[in-house]
Amino acid sequence: MGQFLDGKNLADERAAILKTQVSKLKSQGIVPLFCVINIGDDPSSKLYIKTKKRRADEIGIVQKVYQLPKTQSQQSLLTLIDRLNQDKKVYGIMIQLPVPPQINLNEALEHIDPEKDVDCLTPSNVGRLWRGDHYVEPxxxxxxxxxxxxxxxxxxxxxxxxxxxxxxxxxxxxxxxxxxxxxxxxxxxxxxxxxxxxxxxxxxxxxxxxxxxxxxxxxxxxxxxxxxxxxxxxxxxxxxxxxxxxxxxxxxxxxxxxxxxPLTVESLMEQVVKLTRRKNGR
Amino acid sequence: MGQFLDGKNLADERAAILKTQVSKLKSQGIVPLFCVINIGDDPSSKLYIKTKKRRADEIGIVQKVYQLPKTQSQQSLLTLIDRLNQDKKVYGIMIQLPVPPQINLNEALEHIDPEKDVDCLTPSNVGRLWRGDHYVEPxxxxxxxxxxxxxxxxxxxxxxxxxxxxxxxxxxxxxxxxxxxxxxxxxxxxxxxxxxxxxxxxxxxxxxxxxxxxxxxxxxxxxxxxxxxxxxxxxxxxxxxxxxxxxxxxxxxxxxxxxxxPLTVESLMEQVVKLTRRKNGR
Structure with a gap:
């Protein structure tokens, strides 16, 4: 009889360790914060965002959601990404998938600063992954x-x-x-x-x-x-x-x-913390 | 009985087409030029460079070889790459493999301007390849x-x-x-x-x-x-x-x-021309 691989339990264990690391960062005035850009109102997307929020709260990470209309233009999406790229308080940026058809996803992803690319979807981070040099991990x-x-x-x-x-x-x-x-x-x-x-x-x-x-x-x-x-x-x-x-x-x-x-959600939080630490030389 | 896939013949055919394209570029004052950085004196490397030179000459592409000593330092390699990145006459830069052990190849590759990365080895070009957006092809x-x-x-x-x-x-x-x-x-x-x-x-x-x-x-x-x-x-x-x-x-x-x-060598020349055309909006 096969054994279950208990992802929920491991995610909880790893989250507890991460929470301690986040407390330490916060005591040094560093707040891990990442932004989720959600375009449109896909119900699964909203559910995923809620699940992430729960885990982020538990660990002490700030998840900021940018809820954009279904009719969002490419240009103003790029402008938002630019702004988040500049914002020193933002350590991670991700675009919730799927996006509506008028959005050029590849262009938008390429716009994200690789240092804030928490999903590992920018070209340079994908390339690094393939050569064994993991800047972040999906x-x-x-x-x-x-x-x-x-x-x-x-x-x-x-x-x-x-x-x-x-x-x-x-x-x-x-x-x-x-x-x-x-x-x-x-x-x-x-x-x-x-x-x-x-x-x-x-x-x-x-x-x-x-x-x-x-x-x-x-x-x-x-x-x-x-x-x-x-x-x-x-x-x-x-x-x-x-x-x-x-x-x-x-x-x-x-x-x-x-x-x-649950491990996917928890792993995302690990990447947020990784990017936050690196940006602060920790 | 199996048939041979005649790479030599196809390479010659494609080179002839490429030669016409290069002539046209040259008539507009654009000379496709790429640089090969060779470190040390690996005999196979020297042979490959000679083979490339022959094909480049035939097509009308300029191959410039930077022959560096086996004891080449990482820092002066990076300085050379920087200089070639800046040089508007240079459309392609490649590092001949293998490199001696003191060279950090990943760092050196990451230093090459992706717009001149004729081998498709910079992280962003590798990442683009994996997402189906081919800036260059290896x-x-x-x-x-x-x-x-x-x-x-x-x-x-x-x-x-x-x-x-x-x-x-x-x-x-x-x-x-x-x-x-x-x-x-x-x-x-x-x-x-x-x-x-x-x-x-x-x-x-x-x-x-x-x-x-x-x-x-x-x-x-x-x-x-x-x-x-x-x-x-x-x-x-x-x-x-x-x-x-x-x-x-x-x-x-x-x-x-x-x-x-022969197709590898000819394909490399296609990439040089591709980068040259793109840089000149052709």
């Missing part, structure tokens, strides 16, 4: 590695399969796992036979957003399964993996909720 | 795609295996092939069973530098084999692939020499 990928490390699951020489090639999860996770000497396969919507890959994976990561995508016959006996998917089915939050059926077959599996989700 | 990866395109070998939905995770070949090639909707596996020295992956690959790329690494039983019937390796064995240049034994089994294979090598 929250989800950081969370996945923290969880594997906590349970002493090694990546060296392992066969890793990542489903999903997004800039926020699949690609950066591939970079970090490759750096840890895993052999990495990146699958996506155009991959014809997912199972051909997944059934050989020592570590399987699904980051698609498709409930029940991963069924038991797709998973190797004693594999480690990391479920990054978040889907709403019958008013319940579920991942990409059919956990009930797969848990008996594997060695470790993340629950949804309570797996990677 | 020469070898560009050459591989040009060759596949020329022979109308599609990447969409294909199973690609890349052996080698270097910053100059394996990683950028993975980015470009993923963008073309291939499913990409990245293998390396810590991969335990190369054959487990290679024998299922529709397209197999070896970029290791190890003669006879790829034997017939590792390759799928009718696969496409791209050999990026360059090895000297008994005074002959050979790739990573045992071509004689493998050619009968596959549909296409690159020869070594005459495959990816």
């Amino acid at each position: 929250a989800t990928a950081h969370g996945v590695l923290a969880l594997l490390d906590h349970y002493q699951i090694k990546l060296h020489g392992k066969k890793v399969v990542i489903i999903g090639r997004s800039s926020i999860v699949g690609k950066p996770l591939a970079a970090l796992m490759l750096e840890r000497d895993a052999t990495v396969s990146i699958l996506h919507s155009k991959t014809k036979q997912l199972a051909e890959y997944t059934k050989n994976a020592d570590i399987l990561v699904s980051a698609v957003g498709h409930a029940n995508l991963i069924t038991p016959e797709m998973v190797k006996e004693n594999a480690v399964v990391i479920d990054v998917g978040i889907n709403r089915v019958n008013n319940q939050t579920v991942g990409d993996v059919n956990t009930v059926l797969i848990k008996p077959k594997v060695s470790f599996i993340t629950p949804v909720p309570g797996g990677i989700g | 020469a070898t990866a560009h050459g591989v795609l040009a060759l596949l395109d020329h022979y109308q070998i599609k990447l969409h939905g294909k199973k690609v295996v890349i052996i080698g995770r270097s910053s100059i070949v394996g990683k950028p090639l993975a980015a470009l092939m993923l963008e073309r909707d291939a499913t990409v596996s990245i293998l390396h020295s810590k991969t335990k069973q190369l054959a487990e992956y290679t024998k299922n690959a529709d397209i197999l790329v070896s970029a290791v530098g190890h003669a006879n690494l790829i034997t017939p039983e590792m390759v799928k019937e009718n696969a496409v084999v791209i050999d990026v390796g360059i090895n000297r064995v008994n005074n002959q240049t050979v790739g990573d692939v045992n071509t004689v034994l493998i050619k009968p089994k596959v549909s296409f294979i690159t020869p070594v020499p005459g495959g990816i090598g």
